[in-house]
Amino acid sequence: MPNDIPEPQAVTTPINRSAIFIVATLADGEEHAATARAWCADVAALVRSVGKRVPSGNLSCVVGFSSGAWDTLFGAPRPAQLHPFREFGPSERRAIATPGDILLHIRADQMDLCFELATQLITRLGESVQVVDEVHGFRYFDLRSMVGFVDGTENPTGREAIDFTMIGDEDPEFVSGSYVLAQKYLHDMxxxxxxxxxxxxxxxGRTKLSDIELDDAVKPTSSHSSLTTLVENGQEVKILRDNMPFGRPGSGEFGTYFIGYARSPDPIEKMLENMFVGRPPGNYDRLLDFSHAATGGLFFVPSAPLLEALADRDPQAANTADDASPNVPADLPTSAEPAHEGSLNIGSLKGTSQYE
Structure with missing residues (x-):
């Protein structure tokens, strides 16, 4: 990566054996907002401190903020395509939006590293946040999802992974940032x-044992892989997924935590729409007859240096300057953008597409 390009957060880190996903809401009041802002400068140091205890554990953490949280904590400028989670589908199979201001995606090859880092990060935030969802994920044999199929086969790798997940010149103040959409699915096993x-x-849309994609002549157009494959101008557009199974057999809970990264929310949302509404409408993903989305949130992941710099952001001053500037567009996106219907997906077991 060129020296003048900001270092991204650990979005393209290879899939690990363990993960903890935490979604938290921000408490009301400037005191709590100030605590959350200051915390942004501590994240990288905490990852280093915990990770050094087991250098081979490959510990990492990605932090994301919702549209509403960005406005509260940081003000303008804001990421160009950040908006509230868009709901998709009819009531019987719906990709729902649920509360969440801050997302933590913690990964390592050992769960104890994930646990220790999660403890340190949440302790620093204290009463300024309330954790509304916490999922401990694990690698399931040879990268199988909870339903028994290999997950993430068509994920982009190498330079392609960066191209599909990192913001570029289209939003110059947020270069090397990403958008991430997270959903918790529960399965009727x-x-x-x-x-x-x-x-x-x-x-x-794939064979179960060998993980080979079915031939188009026999693969239904309603298959999961068909509906989560996007093609634009003759090229497949992908997202990067790092899904993890989770569950509690004693409680009859079996699930998949879908987490998809992209340089724009558009391709992930289009996949959800295809899944939940159908392509064409009504031709929906039959996997949703056995899986339902229990949570849903869209977050922006700033670059690593921007995350640290956000600790010093004054949202009131930023918004005042923004209002006074004659060069600021009047149509900046806001957190009040209405949700619209669409569809939901566990994350393509084949490659997922992404519009730039």
């Missing part, structure tokens, strides 16, 4: 396991 392997394969 009794119903799913009652299906024949052949039926499951037609729903997913």
């Amino acid at each position: 009794t119903g799913w396991n009652a299906l024949s392997v052949e039926t499951q394969e037609r729903i997913i």
Whole structure:
């Protein structure tokens, strides 16, 4: 990466064995906002301190902020495409929006590292946040999802992963940032396991044992892989997924935590719309007959140096200067943008596309 390009957060880190996903809401009041802003300068140091205890553990953390949290904590300028989570689908299968201001995506090859870092990060925030969702994920055999199929086969890698996930000149104040959409899916494993392997394969669009994509002549257009593959101008547009299974067998809870990164929310939202509404409408992802989205949030991931610099941001001063500037567009996106219907996806088991 050129020296003049800001270092991104650990978005393209290879898939680890363990992860903790935390979504928290911000408490009301400037005192709590100030605590959260100051915390931004501590994140990288905490990752280093905990990670040094087991250097081979590959500990990392990605921090993201919702549209409303960005306005409260940092003000203008704001990421050009940051908006509230958009809901998709009819009531019986809907990608729902749920509360969440701050997202933590903590990864390592050992759960103890994830646990220690999560403890340190949440302790620093204290009463300034309330954790509304916490999921501990694990690698399931050879990168299998909870429903038994290999997940993330078509993820972009190398330079392609950076191109599909990192903001460039289209939003110059936020270069090397990313958008991330996170959803917690819960599965009806009794119903799913009652299906024949052949039926499951037609729903997913890949073979279960060998992870080979079905031929288009036999793969239904409603398959998961069909609906989560996007093509623009003859080229497939992808997102980067780092989904993790989770569960509590004693409580009958079996799930997949979908987390998808992209340089724009558009491709992820289009995939959800295809899944939940259908392409064409009604031709929806039949995996949703056995899975439902329990949470949903869209967050912006600033570059690593911007995350640290946000600790010194004065949102009131920034907004005052923005209001006084004659060069600021009048149509800046706001957190009041209305949600619209669309669809939801566990994250493409084939590659997911992404518009720039």
